[in-house]
Amino acid sequence: xxxxxxxxxxxxxxxxxxxxxxxxxxxxxxxxxxxxxxxxxxxxxxxxxxxxxxxxxxxxxxxxxxxxxxxxxxxxxxxxxxxxxxxxxxxxxxxxxxxxxxxxxxxxxxxxxxxxxxxxxxxxxxxxxxxxxxxxxxxxxxxxxxxxxxxxxxxxxxxxxxxxxxxxxxxxxxxxxxxxxxxxxxxxxxxxxxxxxxxxxxxxxxxxxxxxxxxxxxxxxxxxxxxxxxxxxxxxxxxxxxxxxxxxxxxxxxxxxxxxxxxxxxxxxxxxxxxxxxxxxxxxxxxxxxxxxxxxxxxx
Amino acid sequence: xxxxxxxxxxxxxxxxxxxxxxxxxxxxxxxxxxxxxxxxxxxxxxxxxxxxxxxxxxxxxxxxxxxxxxxxxxxxxxxxxxxxxxxxxxxxxxxxxxxxxxxxxxxxxxxxxxxxxx
Amino acid sequence: xxxxxxxxxxxxxxxxxxxxxxxxxxxxxxxxxxxxxxxxxxxxxxxxxxxxxxxxxxxxxxxxxxxxxxxxxxxxxxxxxxxxxxxxxxxxxxxxxxxxxxxxxxxxxxxxxx
Numbered sequence: 001x002x003x004x005x006x007x008x009x010x011x012x013x014x015x016x017x018x019x020x021x022x023x024x025x026x027x028x029x030x031x032x033x034x035x036x037x038x039x040x041x042x043x044x045x046x047x048x049x050x051x052x053x054x055x056x057x058x059x060x061x062x063x064x065x066x067x068x069x070x071x072x073x074x075x076x077x078x079x080x081x082x083x084x085x086x087x088x089x090x091x092x093x094x095x096x097x098x099x100x101x102x103x104x105x106x107x108x109x110x111x112x113x114x115x116x117x118x119x120x121x122x123x124x125x126x127x128x129x130x131x132x133x134x135x136x137x138x139x140x141x142x143x144x145x146x147x148x149x150x151x152x153x154x155x156x157x158x159x160x161x162x163x164x165x166x167x168x169x170x171x172x173x174x175x176x177x178x179x180x181x182x183x184x185x186x187x188x189x190x191x192x193x194x195x196x197x198x199x200x201x202x203x204x205x206x207x208x209x210x211x212x213x214x215x216x217x218x219x220x221x222x223x224x225x226x227x228x229x230x231x232x233x234x235x236x237x238x239x240x241x242x243x244x245x246x247x248x249x250x251x252x253x254x255x256x257x258x259x260x261x262x263x264x265x266x267x268x269x270x271x272x273x274x275x276x277x278x279x280x281x282x283x284x285x286x287x288x289x290x291x292x293x294x295x296x297x298x299x300x
Numbered sequence: 301x302x303x304x305x306x307x308x309x310x311x312x313x314x315x316x317x318x319x320x321x322x323x324x325x326x327x328x329x330x331x332x333x334x335x336x337x338x339x340x341x342x343x344x345x346x347x348x349x350x351x352x353x354x355x356x357x358x359x360x361x362x363x364x365x366x367x368x369x370x371x372x373x374x375x376x377x378x379x380x381x382x383x384x385x386x387x388x389x390x391x392x393x394x395x396x397x398x399x400x401x402x403x404x405x406x407x408x409x410x411x412x413x414x415x416x417x418x
Numbered sequence: 419x420x421x422x423x424x425x426x427x428x429x430x431x432x433x434x435x436x437x438x439x440x441x442x443x444x445x446x447x448x449x450x451x452x453x454x455x456x457x458x459x460x461x462x463x464x465x466x467x468x469x470x471x472x473x474x475x476x477x478x479x480x481x482x483x484x485x486x487x488x489x490x491x492x493x494x495x496x497x498x499x500x501x502x503x504x505x506x507x508x509x510x511x512x513x514x515x516x517x518x519x520x521x522x523x524x525x526x527x528x529x530x531x532x
Contacts, residue, residue: 030465030497039496046500050471057468085356088385092401093314099404100321107324131401 003039010041017048024059026052073145080141082123091127098124135198140249143271150192152276152299158185160193161229163218168208176213177233183220185187187227190299195272199280202265203231203292211235216288227296234289243282269294303415304346306340307331308365309354309383318352321404327411335360342375347413351380352398355371366394379414423527424448424456425520428463428511434473441477455527457520460502463491471505478509487513487530489523495529 020026028049036042101120106112141230143147165181172179200218207216216233221228249267272282277297284290307318315331322329330348333339334357342348351369355362364381369375377393382390385400398410419425424447427438435441448454466474478485488511490502499516513530517523 033497038498042496043500043503046497047504049497050504051500053468054471057472085385088400089311089314092383093311093317095401096317096321096404096407100317100324103324104320127401188422278412 001154006037012050013075014044017045020296021048021052022194024056027153028052035143041172043071077141077145080137084138087130091096091131091134095124095127095131098127132201136268137219139272140264143268148271148275152190152192154188154265155191155193156186156188157191157296158183158187158220160196161200161218164197164204165218168204171205172208172216175208175211176207177211178215180215180217181219182217183229185221186299187218187222189227189297191296192276195276196296198229199269199272199294200229203294205292206265206292207231207233207235211289216231222298223295225298227298229296230291230293230295232289232291235291237286237288238282238284239286240284243284246282247280301412303327303350304348305350305352305415306338306341306348306409307352308333308335308357308362309352310334310357311354317406321407322411325408327415334358335362335365335368338365342369342378347375349379350411351378353380353382355382355384355386355416381414383408394406419457419524420450420528422451422454422497422531423524424454425459426456427459430462430464432463432466432470434470437470437477438475441481444479448463448481448484451484452524453484453531455485455487455489457489457523457527457529458502459491460495460498461491463495465501469521471501474505475508478505482509482511485495485511485513487515487527488524490514491520491523492516492518 017028018214026049028045033042033045033049036045051245098120102112102117105116162181165179169179197270204216204218207218211233214237216234217230217232219230219232246264247270249264270280273294273296279295280292281295282290293294303326304396305322306330307315307316307326309331310333312333315333319329319331330341332341336359338351338353353362353365362384366380369380380398382394382397383400383402384390384397389406390397396410424444426440426444428440444456448456488506490499492499492502502516513525516522517526
């Protein structure tokens with residue numbers, strides 16, 4: 001065969017093989033290589049064959065790695081699930097005992113001394129904090145493995161948020177922050193009450209924690225065919241470069257030595273809000289404070 | 301007239317806590333540690349106003365206990381509230397749950413809903 | 419073989435295990451050399467698969483900084499020659515030659531070591 005035609009044929013062959021290899025197949029065999037007329041064409045085909053083998057090998061390794069990762073995540077989630085389940089029963093007993101103690105003591109002692117009452121309050125709050133932490137751990141594993149289930153019902157958003165504000169009255173007072181609820185209801189819609197409560201609770205507890213004892217406002221308002229609630233503090237604020245990071249898992253901007261917490265709350269809140277087809281955002285200025293706003297659809 | 305409830309939970313501390321707590325609120329608690337004991341308590345004496353049932357128990361778990369109760373005409377009308385740590389809504393026959401950990405006030409409200417005092 | 423010159427006779431069917439064994443030995447022998455060269459005898463070798471080729475690249479890359487020259491001896495198998503050249507390109511040998519016989523290979527190495 002004249003050399004020009006040979007080159008052309010080889011060229012086409014190479015392109016065909018390249019296309020095959022890109023598709024994950026290769027029809028080159030030892031026999032086809034041996035059938036080539038000269039050493040350099042043989043080398044070309046041998047090289048292509050090796051390329052195909054290397055690509056396949058790499059792909060198989062990725063598949064194995066991916067499987068290992070999935071197994072590890074599943075093991076983690078199962079563990080978290082079991083662990084949190086185990087933690088909840090002793091927390092129940094503990095909480096109920098604390099609830100029942102004032103009454104039992106009063107029956108014995110007539111009236112409850114102030115310092116005893118305060119200590120019981122302290123114990124009770126620790127139980128609540130533990131419960132909240134356990135819930136966070138469970139939520140993280142369920143959200144990560146896509147097992148979160150929402151249960152919507154007809155509810156008044158104003159009442160949901162007001163209940164959260166009331167629950168935090170004591171905490172806010174204790175930290176020196178005046179807590180103001182702004183909202184005129186009702187705002188009826190289809191909401192997952194406990195999840196909305198969870199998000200509002202997270203935002204309000206952050207506001208109290210980072211609020212430096214300054215006034216805090218929590219409010220609800222309709223927004224066209226949607227609804228909105230917000231928590232505003234005048235505390236330490238968040239630098240602009242951190243404002244997206246805070247919603248990530250395990251991210252904490254405040255120094256861990258000064259402020260406690262797992263760094264999960266805002267991540268969970270964002271996952272919950274997005275699962276409810278809403279948005280969560282923050283406006284903040286260092287040393288001036290932050291406003292976290294959650295926007296939610298009002299439901300079908 | 302005091303209210304009467306049956307508690308079935310394999311955790312002895314929780315059983316004792318419920319007995320003590322509810323005694324202060326004029327509720328008599330019969331607490332047993334297994335589904336089997338629960339069934340035998342139900343077999344004798346008058347039916348309780350409410351059954352508080354744990355799900356995770358060895359031998360006979362809460363689901364199996366529920367099946368037995370549903371199958372018996374005399375028992376099927378007794379309200380049953382499930383106590384569980386499980387975070388998600390539970391499937392069909394379960395109508396009401398008390399999610400652990402629950403507060404004393406929540407517990408009392410649940411009991412009041414099914415068994416009004418005196 | 420001589421000072422700073424080593425002969426690596428590859429076995430017909432290589433595994434990552436055999437590669438590690440032989441390269442460990444080569445590293446041991448060349449431990450005291452600032453520069454060294456080796457001859458790879460690939461006559462009688464069967465085509466290695468992707469995993470072996472990857473290990474080969476890793477082991478040779480470790481030697482490469484001190485490697486003055488690699489001389490490969492082939493038989494008739496074109497595919498093996500292609501494998502060796504491919505390996506040489508991926509690793510970036512500074513100095514690489516291929517030969518039909520061992521004597522030429524030795525000469526090439528000696529020249530490079532001077």
